[in-house]
Amino acid sequence: MNSSIAALRLRNQGLVKQQDRRQPAAVVAGLGAVQAQEFPFAKWALALRMPEGTTDAQVQRAFDRGQILRTHVMRPTWHFVAPADIRWMLELTAPHVHRVMAPYNRRLGLDAELLGRATKIFERILRDSQFQTRSELGARLAEAGIEAKGVRLAHIAMHAELECVICSGPRRGKEFTYALVGERAPRAQRLPRDEALARLALRYFKSHGPATVRDFVWWSGLRTADAKRGLEINEARDQLIDGRTYWTIGSASGRTAQRRAVHLLPVYDEYVVAYRDREAVPHGPSTLDAGSRGSVTFLHALVIDGQIAGTWRTARRDTRCAIDVIPTRRLTEQERRAIAVAAARYERFLGAPVTTRIAAPG
Numbered sequence: 204m205n206s207s208i209a210a211l212r213l214r215n216q217g218l219v220k221q222q223d224r225r226q227p228a229a230v231v232a233g234l235g236a237v238q239a240q241e242f243p244f245a246k247w248a249l250a251l252r253m254p255e256g257t258t259d260a261q262v263q264r265a266f267d268r269g270q271i272l273r274t275h276v277m278r279p280t281w282h283f284v285a286p287a288d289i290r291w292m293l294e295l296t297a298p299h300v301h302r303v304m305a306p307y308n309r310r311l312g313l314d315a316e317l318l319g320r321a322t323k324i325f326e327r328i329l330r331d332s333q334f335q336t337r338s339e340l341g342a343r344l345a346e347a348g349i350e351a352k353g354v355r356l357a358h359i360a361m362h363a364e365l366e367c368v369i370c371s372g373p374r375r376g377k378e379f380t381y382a383l384v385g386e387r388a389p390r391a392q393r394l395p396r397d398e399a400l401a402r403l404a405l406r407y408f409k410s411h412g413p414a415t416v417r418d419f420v421w422w423s424g425l426r427t428a429d430a431k432r433g434l435e436i437n438e439a440r441d442q443l444i445d446g447r448t449y450w451t452i453g454s455a456s457g458r459t460a461q462r463r464a465v466h467l468l469p470v471y472d473e474y475v476v477a478y479r480d481r482e483a484v485p486h487g488p489s490t491l492d493a494g495s496r497g498s499v500t501f502l503h504a505l506v507i508d509g510q511i512a513g514t515w516r517t518a519r520r521d522t523r524c525a526i527d528v529i530p531t532r533r534l535t536e537q538e539r540r541a542i543a544v545a546a547a548r549y550e551r552f553l554g555a556p557v558t559t560r561i562a563a564p565g
Contacts, residue, residue, distance in 0.1 A: 208483040209509025217252035227265040232285040235406030240281040244469030267373035274370040286388035297365040299424040334372035334380035404433025413449035421479035465541035466506040
């Protein structure tokens with residue numbers, strides 16, 4: 204563990220730094236991209252980096268208005284991206300995701316000709332903001348003689364996303380819709396490759412640093428040579444810490460005092476998921492109880508003073524929410540009070556009553 208690296212990451216990610224005027228789009232753009240397959244908790248991840256009192260409804264409105272977009276852009280999985288960034292970022296990262304998906308597509312019988320046909324159909328039926336759910340897109344493909352259900356349909360839609368043709372539209376009740384990138388992000392930028400590499404490296408290391416080259420390669424899907432080129436263009440600073448080289452862009456020092464020592468971070472939060480090297484902030488089996496499935500990467504994380512100190516889970520019951528906190532060590536009374544404060548913030552975010560129970564240490 205390294206408390207100084209953890210403190211700098213908390214600050215750079217906006218988890219402890221005052222963010223009075225930050226909106227969801229600014230948070231997403233500042234981080235580069237935000238992993239978002241668990242949609243309700245991805246909204247909580249953004250709210251944690253916004254002013255106190257930010258609500259789920261506020262983040263949802265930004266999403267529905269297209270101020271933040273959700274698409275497959277890296278690794279591959281869902282991410283929030285800023286509309287201005289979606290085109291240059293996909294042009295940079297989509298080739299890797301296409302390579303990852305190619306063997307799965309072949310097994311599903313999805314060749315280039317079929318995927319191209321389906322993408323053209325999507326372009327036609329989504330025109331003029333005719334937002335469609337995935338099942339509605341599948342029905343239209345079936346009318347054109349393309350079998351598209353379940354995983355097969357999901358892969359077809361992902362291909363169109365990676366081609367920068369479709370992305371998220373507004374939610375329709377509890378369902379997601381798709382929209383055309385050209386209409387949802389009409390001012391999306393295109394960049395020369397070196398400029399795109401430099402910009403993505405700048406976003407990542409400024410917001411996630413100190414971090415290693417391996418961390419950036421994992422997060423972005425870029426090759427190591429590309430990652431190093433991005434660092435070179437930005438004249439990034441390196442520092443050897445505990446035998447490992449960490450890189451930073453922007454301020455690498457300064458005050459790191461925390462306004463809140465305890466954080467209830469959601470599953471796949473950038474503070475947890477965006478790093479391959481985990482010596483500074485460990486979150487493998489050694490930090491968790493025996494029943495936690497082996498890694499906090501796939502669980503909500505209780506973070507105290509920058510280090511993972513357990514997990515938490517939620518259960519919705521009618522209009523109420525219950526939080527169970529499962530620490531991995533004995534908590535002080537001050538830490539218990541701080542957990543109550545963090546839970547109260549989550550209650551304000553949900554706009555629903557929240558009760559909190561702290562279990563005995565695992």
